[in-house]
Each structure stands twice: as structure tokens, then as C-alpha cells.
Amino acid sequence: CFIDSNSRLLSALSSRPGSASPANIHQRVLSYMRPEGMVTTSPNQVQTTLLEKYKADAQVYEQNSLHNICSLVTQCCESLSLWKLVCEHELHVVAEGLSQQERQQLVATTFRALIVSSRPLISSVISALLNRYAGDVNMTESLSSRLLEVAPSLYSQDDAIASKARELVTVARTIQNREEQLQRLKESVMYYSKVISRINLPSVCELCRDLKFYSGIVELALCAAGVKDRKNLAIHFYKSGQPQQDVNGQAAYIERQRCYSIVTSTLQQLLVQEQPAKRPSSVPAQPGPPSPMVERQQPSDPHEEFDELLTMCLRSDDELFHVTLYSWMITAPVNLTDRLVQIRTPYIEPFLKHMVASQQQDILMFLNLLWRYYEKNKNYSAAAKILDQLANIQSPNLTLDQRVEYISRAVMCAKSCNLATSGSSIGEFLHELEDKMEVARIQLNIVEAVKSLQPQTSNTRAAVEMLTRELMDISKLYGDFADPFQLSECKLSIIHCAGHYDSILVESLWTEIIDKEVALAKKQSVENQMQGVYTKLIQLGQVYIHSERFFPLEHIISVLEKYSCQQHWRVDFVYSTLHKVGVSLQTLFDIYNRLFKSKLPFWQFIHQPLSIIYSLHCFYRDNPSLIPAYERS
Secondary structure (H helix, E strand, O other): OHHHHHHHHHHHHHHOOOOOOHHHHHHHHHHHHOOOOOOOOOHHHHHHHHHHHHHHHHHHHHHHHHHHHHHHHHHHHHHHHHHHHHHHOOHHHHHOOOOHHHHHHHHHOOHHHHHHHOHHHHHHHHHHHHHOOOOOHHHHHHHHHHHHHHOOOOOOHHHHHHHHHHHHHHHHHHOOOHHHHHHHHHHHHHHHHHOHHHOOHHHHHHHHHHOOOHHHHHHHHHHHHHHHOOOOHHHHHHHOOOOOOOHHHHHHHHHHHHHHHHHHHHHHHHHHOOOOOOOOOOOOOOOOOOOOOOOOOOOOOHHHHHHHHHHHHHOOOOHHHHHHHHHHHHHOOOOOHHHHHOOOOOOHHHHHHHHHHHOOOOHHHHHHHHHHHHHHOOOHHHHHHHHHHHHHOOOOOOOHHHHHHHHHHHHHHHHHHHHHOOOHHHHHHHHHHHHHHHHHHHHHHHHHHHHHOOOOOHHHHHHHHHHHHOOOOHHHHHHHHHOOOOOHHHHHHHHHHHOOOOHHHHHHHHHHHHHHHHHHOOOOOHHHHHHHHHHHHHHHHHHHOOOHHHOOHHHHHHHHHHHHHHHOOOOOHHHHHHHHHOOOHHHHHHHHHHHHHHOOHHHHHOOOOOHHHHHHHHHHHHOHHHOOHHHOO
16 A cells, blocks of 8 residues: 555665665754754654654545545546436436527536536536426425435535525416415525525525515525624624725625625615506406406505515614615615604614714715704704704805704704703703804894995905805904994894993994984985884894893984984884884883983084974873873963
């Protein structure tokens, strides 16, 4: 044998004249193998060790050779048995189940090539043999058992299971009763799941799609994804930010995505599929009694099928599949974001948070989805915080109106949360949001005011661009815009919002407001002048009527009475307008009385010293109840 031959060869080499002595061999071998400082070994021991090593290697080589010969003989025998079985079932008929290329390859293939390198061709021949009896369950099972018996290495137990599953699908195609059909399809999916790594997943799922067996598609796709990534490397890869250096995680992620794409493509097909324009008529085609017919399936609604499939998908506990599903819903050809924010699974919130943290370009979209999700689930506190973040985020894609709307929604959410809870933190947050809302409204008013300035210059256009780019604090609004552009109403609203009271400043602002309004209608009729002033007073009075410090009545009446005298307005115009604003008659009477007693030099200067007296006279005439009866003359 091989071992004895090697032993004799070694003895011959050791006794050959001029050959190296065992001592020399031992010295040369040890100088290579032995580390420094190893104890010196005797030549006999070295020779014994080498002989044992050669014998062990020879045994391994001989065992491998014998195993390969055995495998070759077994494969030859199984191939001949398979060929015999194919001939028994009419080779020419079986060959019709092969493709043209496979038939040509079969004709040109030698027996040696068939054994050595034609395993795919053998698999095709076996499939064609089984397909010849497709639909005949008994014959297929018998043939499958025979193949397991005569060619177990060419047709394994897994192949038999896959064949059984394929046969069940074939039988299901011929069944008209939907319940029976579904039962067979469920059985087939059960068998396919056992050999999921050996099947053509897209083809099998296509069969399920043709038969509208959508739960089978989900089950098989998720089963395949789990088998391809048994260590769950893909979800770790996703949560780690998909690092390029994680090669194994990336490969597992790609494999899972290929499986998931089968489900999402089915969803998309149902989503865009048009509903049949016309259902089959129930009116018989010809008179007479109805002919016996097998039970038929009623045409199904693609929208109902889509909802059913989506519900099945949401029941999965595969987190990465949920991530893929949600991503598809966002990019679907039909807007599904409303459906997305209504989903209640443990994976939707982490998905949206992850996308917000990892996205740069689409962060606005995911923030919008996140606050809508929180609002739908009545987590108003979290929704308000996200809305506040949106209002203040740096982005050229947001207008000032959108930012104001975000703050307004945040206030509504915070109020809803405040009603549900009595925590001090949410109350403080609500107060902060309300302050931001007031400042944002002022900023909107400043934008409109700057736009209305004539003529428009590069400074006004630049100011509008800056104001619409982001929300600003109240100091910046006053110092950079309201004051330089002399926007008196805006300056008044700013100091009122800030609670900054300066009587001289407030009175000067009211004077500027009235002067501007009169100047706008200076060339118009008296009635138009009074209408303009009346509209402005009503508008501002409703805002400041309850803030006496920012609504200096005595000063406003004094300024208005001066214009009334100069512009020849109606005598009752000033006090009647202020009364409509909400000032009581008694308050007006007291103010007019003080103005009369103050005897301001202005009236002498314009040669109208009795103007206030005349206004008082009309005031008494229109409101006689203000004077006690015993004082009337």
C-alpha cells in the first residue's frame, strides 16, 4: 500500500551511498524547526517522528483518494439510474419540457461531462421529468420517492420538499373554490419555507401573486430574509449609520433588501393598478335554465387587496422590514404619508427619529411626519417640541408664513397637552411659545409694512429677503427694521410686546401714526380723511384698548381734535369714534373737561380758542345723561 511504499522509500534513501546520514538530516531539520534554546533531540527520535508524520499524511491522502473514487462511482451509478428512469418515462416527452438550449446541450454532452460539470443540466432534466406529471399528486409523489431512492445525491430530500410545494401550487391553480385553493397554497408555503434557501424566491412569489395569495409572498420573503441573515447583521448595520467598513453587515443588508423588494413591488403593483371598468354582467347570455357552472371567484378590488397586504406587512416583527416598508410608503407614486402617520407599531417612531437624525436634505419632510405622528397619537407635548424645532430650523425652503404656522400649531398642541396635564414645565413652554407667536406676528407685519413702502429700493428688497428667511428676536426687529424704516405701528407693537413703557416714546408713536394716516388722505375729501382715520383707530384701538399705558387717550384726543379743527371734520367725529373703540362716555367726558381746563396755547395759535368748548357742547348735547339734572340750565 501507499504507506508501505513510502516506508521502503525512506529506508532506501537512508542506506544509499553518499546520501545524507540520519544525523545530518536531524541536524538540518531541527535547525529549521526548533526554536532557539530547545533541548537537542537524538537522531533516532527525529527519524521516528518523521516516519510517523509521513505515515499520517499518506493515510489522509489515501482516504481522500478512496472517498473521491467512491463519490465518482456513486454519482455514475445514480446518473445511470436517473437516465434509466427518464427512459422509462419516455425520454422524448421529458425532453420537450427542456428549453431549446438545454436540449442542444443534452445532445452534445458526453457521459464524462455529465458527471463532472453538468449538474445544472441534470437538475433541469429532473424538473422536466416531474413537470410531465404536474397536477397528478399521486404520480408526482411516487416519482419523487423513486428519485430519492435511486439518485439521493442528485435529488435530495430538500428537492423532494420543493417538488411537493410546487405540485401543491400547480394543483391550486386548477381549484375554483377559493377556500380550498387557499388551503393548498398555505400548505405549499409551509413546504417552501423549509427549503427557502434552495428555491427561486422571485418565481415562487410571482406564482403567489398570480393567485392573489399575498400572505404567502410576505411569509416567504421574510423567511428568506431571516435565513440569509441569521445573525441579524443587517439591522446592526442600519442602526450604526451604514458604515462602509462593515462589509458583512452591508452584504446582509443588501440580501435582506432583495427579499423585501418582492413585497414592496407587489404593494406598488396593487397601488397603481386600475380597478376593472366594468364587472361581468349577471344577465344570462341566452334564455333557458341556468347551466351548471363551477364556483367562480368574484373580481376583487385592488384597493382592498392593497389594504389587506399592507395590514399583513404591519403585523411583522422584522424591524428592518418595517424600515423598508415605511421608506417605500414615503416614496410611493401615490401619497401614503397620511396612512404612515396613522400606523401604530413599535417601529414607526424609532424609524422617524432615525431618519431625522441621519438625513440632511429631507430633514424637513421627516420632521413634518414626526410631529404629525405625535399629534395623531395624542402625544401633544412631543408634537409641540417638533413644531417649535421646525419653526426655528435653518432652511431656505421655509417661508415666514410656514414658520408662523408651525408656531401656531405648536401653541395649539401645547394647549391640548396643558389641558391633559397640570405640569409646570408644559405651562412654561406654552408661555414661551405664545411669546414667540406674538413676535412672529410682528415680524409678518413688518414684512408687509416694508413691502408697502414707496418707492421700493434695494434696501427694502434686502430687508424683505432677510425677514422672510428666519424668525428674529424682538430687539433685532426693532433695531434693524422697524426703527430704520420708521414703521411707527410696528415700533408700538414691539414695545407693547416687550412691556417696555416710555410715555414720551408712546405718545410720539401715536402722533406719527395719526400724522401718517392724515397725510395719506390729505388730497382727498373730508369724508375720506375721516374714514381713513376712523379705520385706523378702530384697528389699533381693539389691540391696545385694555393697555392704558400704550393707549394714551388724552394725547390721542388732543392730536385728533387739532386735526379736526384744521381739516374741518365733524365736531362729533373724535369722541364718537373713540366711543366705538370701547372708551366709556364718562372717561371721554373727563378727558375733554381736562383738555378745556388746560387751555393749551395751540388753540390760540390757530385762532380757534373755543374749539374744545364747542366739542364739549356737542358732547353734552349728544349725551345729556352725563350731566345731573340739578346742574342743567
